[in-house]
Amino acid sequence: MTTAPTGLGEPRGPRFVPAPRATAPPPPPGTPYHSPPQGGDRQRRWPRLLGAGLLVAAVSASTGALAGRAAAPDGTGEVSLPRAELAPDDSGGLVGVAERARAGVVSISAPRGGGVAGGSGFVLDDRTHILTNDHIVSGADSVSITGSDGRRVSAEVVGRDPRTDIAVLRVEPSSALRPLPLGRSGNVQVGERVLAVGSPLGLAGTVTSGIVSAVERDVRLGGTSQTAVQTDASINPGNSGGPLVNARGEVIGVNTAIATYDGGGSIGIGFAIPVDRAADVAERLIAGR
Template identity: 85%
Template sequence: MTLRPIGLGEPRGPRFLPPPEQPPPPAEPWQPFAPPPAPPGGTHRRWPRLLGAGLLVAALSAGTGALAGRAAAPDDGAVTFPRAEPAPDSTAGLVGVAERVRAGVVSISAPTGGGVAGGSGFVLDDRAHVLTNDHIVSGASSVSVTGSDGRRVRADVVGRDPRNDIAVLRIEPSAALRALPLGRSADVQVGERVLAVGSPLGLSGTVTSGIVSAVEREVRLGGTSQTAVQTDASINPGNSGGPLVNARGEVIGVNTAIATDDGGGSIGIGFAIPVDRAADVAERLIAGG
């Protein structure tokens, strides 16, 4: 099993090996069940009720957290993006979440000497900065972006960070594109519902669902060993650079790589760059650092 970027490139990464088999524990000798003796006087007591440990069920309500921070860079050159405040989760409004997120996701085409690399990206702010993966635009002679309205425009590469596999593009602002709010890596929990949005195999605006399978999973991304968010949401080549969002529509990761069996497609093991790391790199690239 190999790890491969989901935009372009040959399969790379660690082998995933199953744990060694352990011998089964010895079987306990069978003991026949004997009911308790009846109490004196011939009257049988009722069996006591057994109360198991109850599961705490949290009430779920739809809603989007308030945004904090600034979308545009202040005069001193510092860059910040909208960050969502913690809010109750919701699994009832995924249709609405998908509709909102798709409006901020774009398809990316990047011709290179060896062909055309395709991938995805999403809008960061009202100045139409687009975050994507570096391996999509690396070596490209030009880059173009297609929004959810089908309009295709030229994109300028603001900056690249090959080590973290992050790149930032800039396009002309459009009323059809909306910036996506960013969540926080510390709030991501194993088991929470997520959506992956992008252009797998060139199919723009594709939405798939799953859960967070693991956090801080050690994998090899951008040529270095880094931690990533693992998900079983179906992602395939072309999803690279697209957002992994929670049930509130907040970006929690940037879809980047999948584990494959002999170079095939999705087998339910995908990896996303955590949002905090991606946002920090994007802010630095926009600021010119």
């Protein structure tokens, strides 16, 4: 059976065929049959086992506390254990990267036909051009963006390219909207750490982390077969159009689609349009070509 994973709106990700379930071989002829234990008996055992586990944990914790008091050198019964200090770069600098990226990411609202499509985008330059996915703004009656400062403003659609699923918006310049630096697709490596920033399910400024799972993955985006960056960073509806950034804070892709089963959320298979392709299309749209 083939299941079609859903994307962040259209387009959808590639098709996946689940592996067949392994089945135990039949017993040889003459083997006596033993009926499996009944569910009720199994259910009765679990509370006991769980209770025993909790009891062991509680006893262990109590024992440790008593040992600590007994070992206190000053006779007060209290022990002060050494605490590790988190160095600024212990997280790989991702805290600072996330803070800078969030300042350049916007939430997008694009009502159409009585409903409202939502997504994400990020600032490209000092003229406040915003890159996003075409499927977010296609057919919209109007478009507005909300920046990290919570201010909502109207946006102009500068240009759209349905084939690559890239669109460019523009808003009035604001000190709250900072351009994000662009990386190079050729420098992206499998295994490097990345952050996905956007507004999944309308939760603005959400940051998730993961790695690059694959590069030049063949998928169907924008109605055409293209290559994409695959990541296991959690991506869900609303992340579409937001940036995938590396540990240096450079945008390496535009989050566009996810693979799911039965219409669910992220299963750790997300796809981003490579930054070189997205930037080339954006430059062409801004130039009016």
